[in-house]
Amino acid sequence: MSILNYLVLSGILFAIGGTAVLVRRNAIVAFMGVELMLNAANLTLVTFARMHGDLTGQVIAFFVMVVAAAEVVIGLAIIVSIFRTRGSASLDDASLLKS
Amino acid sequence: MPETLLGQSPLTVLILVPAVVAALVWLVPPLRRLARPIGLVTSALVLAGAIALAVGFDVSAANETQFAQVADWIPAFGASYAVGVNGLGLVMVLLATLLVPVVIVAGWNEVTLPATVGDGDETAERKALDYRRAGWVALILVLEALMIAVFASRDIFLFYVVFEAMLIPVYFLIGVYGGANRRYAAIKFLLYSLAGGLLMLAAVIGYFFVGTDQGPQAFLLDQAPGLDAAGVPLITEMLLFLGFFIAFAIKAPMWPVHTWLPDAAQQATPGTSTLLVGVLDKVGTFGMIVLCLPLFPNAAAAAAPVIIVLALISILYGGLLAIGQNDMMRLIAFTSVSHFGFIVLGIFVGSATAVTGSMIYMVAHGVSTAGMFLVAGFLTQRGGTQDMGAYSGMQRITRVIAGTFLVSGLASLALPGLSGFVPEYLVLLGTFEVAPWMAIVAVLGVVLAALYILLAYQRVFTGPPSANHAGMPDLNGREKAVMGVLIAAMLVLGFYPAPVLDLLTPLSETVAALVTGGVA
Amino acid sequence: MFVAPHIEWAALSPVLILLGAAVIGVLVEAFVPRGSRRLVQVVVAALALGGALVAVTWRWTVVQQDGPSSLVAGALREDAPALLFQAILLILALLALLVIADRARGEDAFTPTASAIPGSEYEGQARRAGLAQTEVFPLTMFAVTGMLVFPAAADLLTMFIALEVLSLPLYLLAGMARRRRLVSQEASLKYFLLGAFSSAFFLMGLALLYGYAGSVHLADIATAVPLVSGMDGLLLAGSALVIIGLLFKVGAVPFHSWTPDVYQGAPTPITGFMAACTKVAAFAALLRFVYVVTPGLGWDLAPFLWIVAILTMVVGTVLAIVQTDMKRTLAYSSVAHAGFLLLGIIALDERGISGILVYLLAYGLATVGAFALVTLVRTKDAEGNLVGEAGHLSEWAGLGRRSPVLAVCFALFLLSFAGIPLTAGFTGKFAVFGAAVAGGDWPLVVIAVLASAAAAFFYVRIIVLMFFTEPATGEDGSATTVVRSEGLTAVAVVVCAVGTVLVGVVPTAVLAVAAQASKFLL
Amino acid sequence: MTEMTISSGEAVLFWILAPLMVMGALGLLFARRTVHIAVAVAGVMVGLAVMYIANEATFLGVAQVVVYTGAVMMLFVFVIMLIGVDSTESLKETLTGQRWLAALAGVGLLVLMGAITTRAALPAPVGLAEANADTNAVGVARILFSDFIFPFELTGALLITAAVGALSLTHRVRLGAKFGQKEMAAAKLKAYGAGASSTLITNRPNPGVYARHNSADMPAVDAAGEPVEASITTVLRIRGQESNLPSAEELADAGRPYGQGEEPAAVPGAADERKELEQ
Structure with missing residues (x-):
């Protein structure tokens, strides 16, 4: 067991999150994919902090949590306002914008 | 002529005056009604200024830049505001300033309202017409300023900028005031020119970074070293040369990048066509002489054989297609393609005689083409169509039109005594000295010229007078004056070309030496 | 053991002024009566932007004298390029603010209340009651704050936070258009999702670089490059991910997919604001990152940037040609411009920095001006009621005849986009292309010139449409009309036009300042 | 600095948690009901919290539970409830092949991340025993309030923006007379x-x-x-x-x-x- 395992795990989570954003058509699910990506980055930061023996990584991860919280508020507010308009949170229904 | 006005070169004044007047005419509503007289007076003044300039020009030093002014413009790019003329520049400035008042007079009543405007409200109609005329005059004056600037610029960057800027007024002159298909013609013209211009831009940037001097005056033409001196590999030099040359070849329409010209000439008003073919297209050949050859002598020498072949093709192709045209304006356009072939041939063949010929050719062709376009314009304005098949026997109905057309046409086909003869003779002579077979091919072009002019004359002016056009008015006094000036110019150039030759000969030695690779 | 950090208040003044204005704006929402809110907001915002501009100018003189310095424990870097980027940002933001604040025909471009369901009874009530979503102004101020920090950020964390500070308000603003609410809301959602997606990439890059160097300061990472071995993968991938995160913001292909939708859906003044200012801020950050961190990489990233630049120029140009909507056309053209700007990044020398500065100024002026004019051109139905902005290109036909001044200004901005000489766009293109040639990237320049030629086609097409085409009247009697602005938009347009001409004709001063700023110091 | 060792207890913990977390994450790709996904993701967040604590980040571990699991994910669930628990997404593709392309991009991302992390020759971990001497929270706070004071203050702008944004998108002023019971x-x-x-x-x-x-x-x-x-x-x-x-x-x-x-x-x-x- 080495700390490498944590990095591999975070890589897997990041990739799954990224794929979810690209594949899923539901805005909320896609957004959760983004959250998973952020968390994966946090795990990387925490692991590297341990590797370097330096708490900076943890502090950055803490910042990410704050940022993510603000982002979630905005994102969900946008999603709710769209839902109230159309009764759906699917990105496919939101297809007025076409070239 | 005062040497300086507020410390400026007189050329700067000549550039500024029409530009400022143009802005005033367009922007100040009370002046709009008087636009045409104001335009005429301004252009006449500019012509007077140009003549004064010529009087003050030191002919013995025709090879050198005179009336020069150099000021920093964008030091970071190595660009300066540098103007000045040598013999060739002076001659071209004279040509441009001569043709502008002529065109204004010729097109006095050319601008009318489009059919859509005018629902009976007379004051509104009057205002709309004034606005439209003011726009026309302003565009022509702007164009005049730019033409003087381009022939006077002694900085590569300035030359490029003006070269591109000229597109805009021409584009509007064709696109707003032209015939039914004007939009297509205007866009075709613009796209061709833009493509050429951007290639030239790439070459300008390349020249800056490849050359030895990257200082604040790197683009100054009188200090710009040819790239042969900078030890640049031939391939690089060739690429840069091509960037410039293609832009100029599009401008001075050479086969195979000439196709915009017939459309533009057909759709533009005769006045616009006159300026376009008579002066603007000369910027292409002018650029070949003042930029392509001195800056990239090795590349020019290497490319000369290919260019000569293209020039010969242009001569024959233009002549052949001119014969097949039914549209008068297209016919004149194709004759120009043929003539430009002669000019390019003379420049690149590598003989001083031929180069001199080419330079005079640029002036002579400007005058004779102007005559043909304008008189054809007078005719079509009366007859209502540019289709030659619609006319017949016009020499019995409109004698003066027939006569002036014939004189212009004969000048164009190089009848001795008229303007076209001396240059064509010189080009052929020079070519024959270097490469007889080329001269023989080119002579075919002369034969074709005789054919297309005389055939056109025959179709339109001889034969039984057409009933449709019976009673068509002949040229009025204004129009006679226009044609009179032009024919006088043709005669002067035909009988007494010596002053012009004096201005141009010193330069041609240098130019020819560049092509042959010899030392000047 | 704990040492309180030293805070350089004076040097932070531009940021602090704007942050203060944003907070005051929020308080104004709470305490000032509805009738005078808008006026107070506009005044506060304009004063703050003007004040910040003065502060930046003052800091410029200080930096010229004392040299660059690090601020607040190394979070920010105060140096000449940062200040110049900030100055450009503030100028453009001030112009954009004028357009945002303008109320042509008594209506601004924003929904009376964003909380109303589009088309509902409540929305109608709100409109009749004359509500105004004045939160727009503090949100704009927050966005500008983030943008101001972005070029100066000296560590990746500050950069990340600034990225979010500038993005979050824009996500919200994009959804507040007065008309076509559904499209606007959708733009907001798309912008948000893709923006969050891109910041996740940025963050992962940050994490990997932290793992590599043990620090997120750009300078520390740069010093670690020659020292640390065995982890090149982390460095390379981290840099690539950070760059990808920034490329999303500048709208480079293949990270551009949000651009057309968001540009089209957002309220037009906001589109102008973010098209100009976000691009300036993001390129400033990209420039700092690339110039400080990656030179030590021995150019392993060059192929990646080359491909992105080529794709961006070509795809942006080609797709712009096939568009039929004005805002989408401008959106794709802005994608193409991102590609041209990337040439300056790739050049990796001082010329590149000054080139990008000039290009961004030119592009920003034309963009703010063009979108400002788009707000004034409206469609009218058969009864003469204003319906909304004229989106379709065909609705712009014949504008040159009816409003020559507007059409000439618009044509000027288009010519500047196209890079025609004597406009600012030409100066910018020349500077950037020159830098690329000097950097030896001439194949890129050839592609760029070809792309410019193709791009000129669609700019010219619009000019043709405006001047040479008869105005079209729809089958239902709808027509295009130009509304009079309250004056603010007109001022912005005139300033942009004059700026475009001046930078085109006498660019010496601008070039000299840019050249002074082009030294990046660690 | 002494070199840190990783206990076998941590290894056991990792190998139990990691597969569970990956499975939870895969729910994002394959589960149909949004609420299931939200719960699965919340589970992943809890798993992460445990891993933070295992990685000597006690403070973060607690914050993760409070902020992410407790606030963020619950907000998600709340919104899902608001929108409709059983709203499922349509599986039809708007652009043909887009899904496969996206999946391919995802696999590419996975390979990339794997290659980066496994190929890197990481130095021996130092461990945080020294840095955490005055407890983890104090250590974090020291850095937070010295090195990163500026970004910390800047997050204030972020939070205000979030509040203003959420309010302006959802809050409605009452127009007209009150219409009560x-x-x-x-x-x-x-x-x-x-x-x-x-x-x-x-x-x-x-x-x-x-x-x-x-x-x-x-x-x-x-x-x-x-x-x-x-x-x-x-x-x-x-x-x-x-x-x-x-x-x-x-x-x-x-x-x-x-x-x-x-x-x-x-x-x-x-x-x-x-x-x-x-x-």
Whole structure:
């Protein structure tokens, strides 16, 4: 067991999150994919902090949590306002914008 | 002529005056009604200024830049505001300033309202017409300023900028005031020119970074070293040369990048066509002489054989297609393609005689083409169509039109005594000295010229007078004056070309030496 | 053991002024009566932007004298390029603010209340009651704050936070258009999702670089490059991910997919604001990152940037040609411009920095001006009621005849986009292309010139449409009309036009300042 | 600095948690119901919290539970509830092949991340024993308030933006007079007095409550045995979620409770109504 395992795990989570954003058509699910990506980055930061023996990584991860919280508020507010308009949170229904 | 006005070169004044007047005419509503007289007076003044300039020009030093002014413009790019003329520049400035008042007079009543405007409200109609005329005059004056600037610029960057800027007024002159298909013609013209211009831009940037001097005056033409001196590999030099040359070849329409010209000439008003073919297209050949050859002598020498072949093709192709045209304006356009072939041939063949010929050719062709376009314009304005098949026997109905057309046409086909003869003779002579077979091919072009002019004359002016056009008015006094000036110019150039030759000969030695690779 | 950090208040003044204005704006929402809110907001915002501009100018003189310095424990870097980027940002933001604040025909471009369901009874009530979503102004101020920090950020964390500070308000603003609410809301959602997606990439890059160097300061990472071995993968991938995160913001292909939708859906003044200012801020950050961190990489990233630049120029140009909507056309053209700007990044020398500065100024002026004019051109139905902005290109036909001044200004901005000489766009293109040639990237320049030629086609097409085409009247009697602005938009347009001409004709001063700023110091 | 060792207990913990977390994450890709996904992701977040603590980040571990699991994910669940628990997404593709392309991009990302992390020759981990000497929270706070004081202050702007944004997107000022219970009663009576036959003075009928169906989606039955449409809330009707009355056979079939294993059929007309509402 080495700390490498944590990095591999975070890589897997990041990739799954990224794929979810690209594949899923539901805005909320896609957004959760983004959250998973952020968390994966946090795990990387925490692991590297341990590797370097330096708490900076943890502090950055803490910042990410704050940022993510603000982002979630905005994102969900946008999603709710769209839902109230159309009764759906699917990105496919939101297809007025076409070239 | 005062040497300086507020410390400026007189050329700067000549550039500024029409530009400022143009802005005033367009922007100040009370002046709009008087636009045409104001335009005429301004252009006449500019012509007077140009003549004064010529009087003050030191002919013995025709090879050198005179009336020069150099000021920093964008030091970071190595660009300066540098103007000045040598013999060739002076001659071209004279040509441009001569043709502008002529065109204004010729097109006095050319601008009318489009059919859509005018629902009976007379004051509104009057205002709309004034606005439209003011726009026309302003565009022509702007164009005049730019033409003087381009022939006077002694900085590569300035030359490029003006070269591109000229597109805009021409584009509007064709696109707003032209015939039914004007939009297509205007866009075709613009796209061709833009493509050429951007290639030239790439070459300008390349020249800056490849050359030895990257200082604040790197683009100054009188200090710009040819790239042969900078030890640049031939391939690089060739690429840069091509960037410039293609832009100029599009401008001075050479086969195979000439196709915009017939459309533009057909759709533009005769006045616009006159300026376009008579002066603007000369910027292409002018650029070949003042930029392509001195800056990239090795590349020019290497490319000369290919260019000569293209020039010969242009001569024959233009002549052949001119014969097949039914549209008068297209016919004149194709004759120009043929003539430009002669000019390019003379420049690149590598003989001083031929180069001199080419330079005079640029002036002579400007005058004779102007005559043909304008008189054809007078005719079509009366007859209502540019289709030659619609006319017949016009020499019995409109004698003066027939006569002036014939004189212009004969000048164009190089009848001795008229303007076209001396240059064509010189080009052929020079070519024959270097490469007889080329001269023989080119002579075919002369034969074709005789054919297309005389055939056109025959179709339109001889034969039984057409009933449709019976009673068509002949040229009025204004129009006679226009044609009179032009024919006088043709005669002067035909009988007494010596002053012009004096201005141009010193330069041609240098130019020819560049092509042959010899030392000047 | 704990040492309180030293805070350089004076040097932070531009940021602090704007942050203060944003907070005051929020308080104004709470305490000032509805009738005078808008006026107070506009005044506060304009004063703050003007004040910040003065502060930046003052800091410029200080930096010229004392040299660059690090601020607040190394979070920010105060140096000449940062200040110049900030100055450009503030100028453009001030112009954009004028357009945002303008109320042509008594209506601004924003929904009376964003909380109303589009088309509902409540929305109608709100409109009749004359509500105004004045939160727009503090949100704009927050966005500008983030943008101001972005070029100066000296560590990746500050950069990340600034990225979010500038993005979050824009996500919200994009959804507040007065008309076509559904499209606007959708733009907001798309912008948000893709923006969050891109910041996740940025963050992962940050994490990997932290793992590599043990620090997120750009300078520390740069010093670690020659020292640390065995982890090149982390460095390379981290840099690539950070760059990808920034490329999303500048709208480079293949990270551009949000651009057309968001540009089209957002309220037009906001589109102008973010098209100009976000691009300036993001390129400033990209420039700092690339110039400080990656030179030590021995150019392993060059192929990646080359491909992105080529794709961006070509795809942006080609797709712009096939568009039929004005805002989408401008959106794709802005994608193409991102590609041209990337040439300056790739050049990796001082010329590149000054080139990008000039290009961004030119592009920003034309963009703010063009979108400002788009707000004034409206469609009218058969009864003469204003319906909304004229989106379709065909609705712009014949504008040159009816409003020559507007059409000439618009044509000027288009010519500047196209890079025609004597406009600012030409100066910018020349500077950037020159830098690329000097950097030896001439194949890129050839592609760029070809792309410019193709791009000129669609700019010219619009000019043709405006001047040479008869105005079209729809089958239902709808027509295009130009509304009079309250004056603010007109001022912005005139300033942009004059700026475009001046930078085109006498660019010496601008070039000299840019050249002074082009030294990046660690 | 001494080199850190990783205990075998941590290894066991990792190998139990990691597969669970990956499975939870895969829910994002394959689960159909949004609420399931949210719960799965919340699980992943808890797993991460445990891993943070294992990585000597006690403070973060706690913050993760409080902020992410407790606040962020619950906000997600809240919004999902607001929008509709059982809203599923359509699986049709708008752009053909887009899904495969996206999946391919995802696999590429996975390979990339794997290659980066496994190929790197990481130095031996130092461990945080020294840095955490004054407890982890104090260590974090020291850096937070010295090196990163500027970004820390800047997050304030972020939080204000979030608050302003959420408010402006959701808060509505009241326009016009207050329309409370009293006013509504008065209005109803007025309408009734004016002779509008469709107006009810009383409440609407309650949904049907039967021995086996006491849910709000079951209509009440009038004297003739027909369902009363007005007895079901509009929301359910618009979504097409009301149940049909059990048929006689079903009533007779007492062995099987209604509603298991089959979707309630949508009432005809509900779909049209929904469309109208969306327009």
